[in-house]
Amino acid sequence: MxxxxxxxxxxxxxxxxxxxxxxxxxxxxxxxxxxxxxxxxxxxxxxxxxxxxxxxxxxxxxxxxxxxxxxxxxxxxxxxxxxxxxxxxxxxxxxxxxxxxxxxxxxxxxxxxxxxxxxxxxxxxxxxxxxxxxxxxxxxxxxxxxxxxxxxxxxxxxxxxxxxxxxxxxxxxxxxxPEREFRAGYAEVVKYGLIDNADFFASLEKTWRDVFAGGPARTEAIAVSCRSKAAIVARDERETGDRALLNLGHTFGHAIETAAGYSGAVVHGEAVSLGMVLAHDFSVRLNQMSPDDANRIRSHLAEVGLPTRLSEIPGGAPSVSTFMELIGQDKKVQNGALTFILSRGIGEAFIAKDVPAEAVRAFLTDKLSEGQA
Amino acid sequence: MxxxxxxxxxxxxxxxxxxxxxxxxxxxxxxxxxxxxxxxxxxxxxxxxxxxxxxxxxxxxxxxxxxxxxxxxxxxxxxxxxxxxxxxxxxxxxxxxxxxxxxxxxxxxxxxxxxxxxxxxxxxxxxxxxxxxxxxxxxxxxxxxxxxxxxxxxxxxxxxxxxxxxxxxxxxxxxxxPEREFRAGYAEVVKYGLIDNADFFASLEKTWRDVFAGGPARTEAIAVSCRSKAAIVARDERETGDRALLNLGHTFGHAIETAAGYSGAVVHGEAVSLGMVLAHDFSVRLNQMSPDDANRIRSHLAEVGLPTRLSEIPGGAPSVSTFMELIGQDKKVQNGALTFILSRGIGEAFIAKDVPAEAVRAFLTDKLSEGQA
Structure with a gap:
């Protein structure tokens, strides 16, 4: 066929x-x-x-x-x-x-x-x-x-x-x-570009309208995504290492989703979009990546209509303390340190095992005051 | 230690x-x-x-x-x-x-x-x-x-x-x-001798009182049993072949257990004892093994105090139709044929994939009329 x-x-x-x-x-x-x-x-x-x-x-x-x-x-x-x-x-x-x-x-x-x-x-x-x-x-x-x-x-x-x-x-x-559901799923497509495939991200920036429209561009984007995931899963079927990269944007994202109560106010892909923006902004703050890359990511997600600012959350963003509590539930906090997926640039995500919980708190505090500004 | x-x-x-x-x-x-x-x-x-x-x-x-x-x-x-x-x-x-x-x-x-x-x-x-x-x-x-x-x-x-x-x-x-529970478990120890280890069965005939009493003979009998099971599991972890040998006596046994309603009237090991006797008698009837071997098996199980006759079931044995219905639930009946564990002698169990359901029915009909005699 x-x-x-x-x-x-x-x-x-x-x-x-x-x-x-x-x-x-x-x-x-x-x-x-x-x-x-x-x-x-x-x-x-x-x-x-x-x-x-x-x-x-x-x-x-x-x-x-x-x-x-x-x-x-x-x-x-x-x-x-x-x-x-x-x-x-x-x-x-x-x-x-x-x-x-x-x-x-x-x-x-x-x-x-x-x-x-x-x-x-x-x-x-x-x-x-x-x-x-x-x-x-x-x-x-x-x-x-x-x-x-x-x-x-x-x-x-x-x-x-x-x-x-x-x-x-x-x-x-x-x-x-429904278009909202397709768009939310697209956040996970973008994720594969951000993890380890800068060329794929660059091509999505150009062709995303074709992916949304259907036809060969959509098939190709799905195939590239599946190939990325298959490669990671083949390396680490049971998530003892590399597979954690697939959680890029998901630590912040899960907290946002849980705080919204799975009411449908924020669907998974939208929370992942917000989570990916936060993960990259946090990487910038930790001097791991350039603000230019983070801005390019935010611009693309915003262009397709995905949320990229905490102020876009219907009903408002979670407070810093709610955020921290939910992140703590999701992750094992050992001696005040968390495992996070951070990035050195588009297509250069990495697993950081020793992120101080305090750094996360300080970052979120600033973000939330921005959002309210 | x-x-x-x-x-x-x-x-x-x-x-x-x-x-x-x-x-x-x-x-x-x-x-x-x-x-x-x-x-x-x-x-x-x-x-x-x-x-x-x-x-x-x-x-x-x-x-x-x-x-x-x-x-x-x-x-x-x-x-x-x-x-x-x-x-x-x-x-x-x-x-x-x-x-x-x-x-x-x-x-x-x-x-x-x-x-x-x-x-x-x-x-x-x-x-x-x-x-x-x-x-x-x-x-x-x-x-x-x-x-x-x-x-x-x-x-x-x-x-x-x-x-x-x-x-x-x-x-x-x-x-x-409780002694009844130990004895019931012993039926599974005997099973390993019957599957593929005639020497072990022969030694149990001599030393079973020591196994019941405790000490090195018990440890040894448990070790031999575990070694037998470990060898079969290592060959066939997910039961696509040989592991089915461990079901020796269990097709008839499960039917007896289910008919008794898991009330404690017949506990698992007792049902397995009866099931093993039936499986070997059935093998004799199908001309697969000698009546002498079947008698030796029955004698040993009876000697230790395990039930070996359907008439020993408190509340009575299941009827032929109940038996057949329960066996059908336990096993996939394909074109009127059943998979059964049969034996060619002590320590020579084998998997028979084409046992006619009618042969099972005829065998049980005769057994049950014996039992009532």
Whole structure:
């Protein structure tokens, strides 16, 4: 099929391919069969995605001779909880799916994280296929095998590493996304440029309108993002080192998201946009990178319509003490020092293990007084 | 330390040692520190074991400088459920244990299976130490990395493979077990002789009273059992082949256990004893092994006081149709054929993938009419 990009994820016996292309989902059954010749499919999807894509998706599986049934969960982050987890596990087990059968996640990050955890634990591990339907999940959560649900103590604290057998990213499906959601996902695309690929960031500065419009530029941007993530995951599957680079912007971002209460006032990608701006400004303050690079980053994010100033947070920014408390919950503070992802320039992110909590506090205090000015 | 036997489990980067010896638990802290120099310990135990062993165990950890806290669950199979799983996960997460810290299972199979699952999913995988306090868990469930809870559709249907970092089997602790429980665990010891070690079976026929009495004969029998299991697990960690041999006697056994409703009328090891007798009698009927071998097996199990006849089941044996239904739930019946562990003689078990369900039904029909005679 024309225009399909294949990104291999090299993890030894757990290796798999990410297929990226326009209209790929229509052929989902064929791709599924090629990887899992005998498996049945238990589709997990949510109440938003099911209306838009489920019928066509099931038809495509059946056309290829794949027996399939579907479990529909409520849309939204609240579904990443023990109750929904138990219900879905019960339905998969009750459907008599075996270890050789596949759980198929059709949806965004919530569906993928929950379904992957279910696939990882039913009969101690079933086959797993990701069909991400948001930009965020196509470039981030569907790649790399992290699965899980939230605990009342925090996000993603309960789960397993369970790699998929196949990821099908249909770039056409993104046409049905609300623009705000596409834009939020784009923050994670920018992140890959900022971590270690200055050329990619430079090309996004020029071509971002094409990426938003769809077509080959979008497919290419998603492919570059997946390749970046795949390379990092291949080096460090279980996040004992380099994989932490993927958290660029996420320490500040998580604090902003949590403070906003996951109400939808600030969605994940928007919080990451703000978090990345803060991480780079903080790097400037620590004399690690030039203000010019930080300004270029802020300009690009602002140009596409992502928030870049704390004053843009609906309902106001968290106070310094709330920020510090939430950062402390997210990170292990050892002897007053934090691990942070900082940067020496565009495409030069690095892991700093000894950032004084006091430096973070002083930085945020200044930022917040600016924001209020 | 004198008299300690070390059984290595060879699983590449997931390799670990089983230490077996009298009074080992008193030095638990030292062994823990040797393997996990910096970890804190979150002990999971149950309401029976905690009274007998928890205080001494915590003391031993603290003496070695290990920070420890304990979570006590209700004793019994009912604790292997979603509710208790969620509660324990919450307590471990709430206790701020990190990925480098250890969940320590102090108890029998229920505690080990649940605690292992918790260790496998909190922060996507913590360190894990097994301190089995029953014969059954010392020779079976603490070795090999299978963890999990029950679903309302069946036992152990939800879990992960999560290998421990260390197993400490204190043979002295077994002195406090009720004799019925020790005897039931002994059925699994016999199983290792029956699978592939005729010499071990022959030695058990001679020395079983010493094994029951304690001391070096007990340590040796547990070590041989663990070595057998470790060898099979090393060949086939995720049960795609040989590991199924460990299910010898378990297909009939599970059906008996389930029919009795896990009421305690028939405990696991007793059901396995009956199941092993049935599996060998069935092998005789299929002309795979000699009746002499089957009689020798039955005689030994009867001599130690384990049930060997369906008529010994309190409340009566399941009917043929109940048996067949439960076996069908346990196993995937494909085109009327079942996978069974059969045997060609003592120490010569093998996996038969094409046993006609009708042959099982005819065999059970005859057995049950014998039993009623």
């Amino acid at each position: 024309d225009g399909i990009v294949k990104v291999p994820v090299a993890l030894g016996e757990r290796s798999y391919d990410i297929l990226i292309g326009e209209g790929l989902a229509a052929d989902a059954g064929r791709w599924f069969r090629a990887v899992l010749p005998k498996a049945r499919a238990c589709i997990i999807t949510d109440s938003n995605v099911s209306g838009r894509h489920l019928v066509a998706f099931e038809k495509s599986l059946r056309r290829a001779g794949v027996t399939a049934s579907a479990v529909v969960i409520p849309a939204g982050e609240a579904s990443k909880c023990f109750d929904v987890f138990e219900q879905v596990v019960d339905q998969v087990v009750g459907g008599r799916y075996e270890r050789g059968d596949a759980v198929v996640a059709l949806g965004g990050g919530v569906v993928g994280d929950l379904a992957g955890f279910v696939a990882g634990v039913v009969r101690r591990g079933m086959r797993f296929v990701q069909v991400p339907t948001t930009l965020l999940s196509q470039v981030d959560s569907s790649v790399g095998g992290k699965t899980g649900i939230n605990s009342r103590h925090g996000k993603n604290l309960v789960g397993v590493f369970h790699q998929p057998d196949l990821v099908l990213a249909d770039t056409k499906v993104l046409d049905t996304l | 004198d008299g300690i036997v070390k059984v290595p489990v060879a699983l590449g980067e997931r390799s670990y040692d089983i230490l077996i010896g009298e009074g080992l638990a008193a030095d638990a802290g030292r062994w823990f520190r040797a393997v996990l120099p910096k970890a804190r310990a979150c002990i999971i135990t149950d309401s029976n074991v905690s009274g007998r062993h928890l205080v001494a165990f915590e003391k031993s950890l603290r003496r070695a400088g290990v920070t420890a806290s304990a979570v006590v669950i209700p004793a019994g199979e009912a604790s292997k459920c979603f509710d208790v799983f969620e509660q324990v996960v919450d307590q471990v997460v709430g206790g701020r244990y990190e990925r480098g810290d250890a969940v320590v299972a102090l108890g029998g199979g229920v505690v080990g299976d649940l605690a292992g699952f918790v260790a496998g999913v909190v922060r996507r995988g913590m360190r894990f130490v097994q301190v089995p306090t029953t014969l059954l868990s010392q020779v079976d469930s603490s070795v090999g990395g299978k963890t999990g809870i029950n679903s309302r559709h069946g036992k152990n249907l939800v879990g992960v493979f999560h290998q421990p970092d260390l197993v400490l089997a204190d043979t002295k602790v077994l002195d406090t077990l």
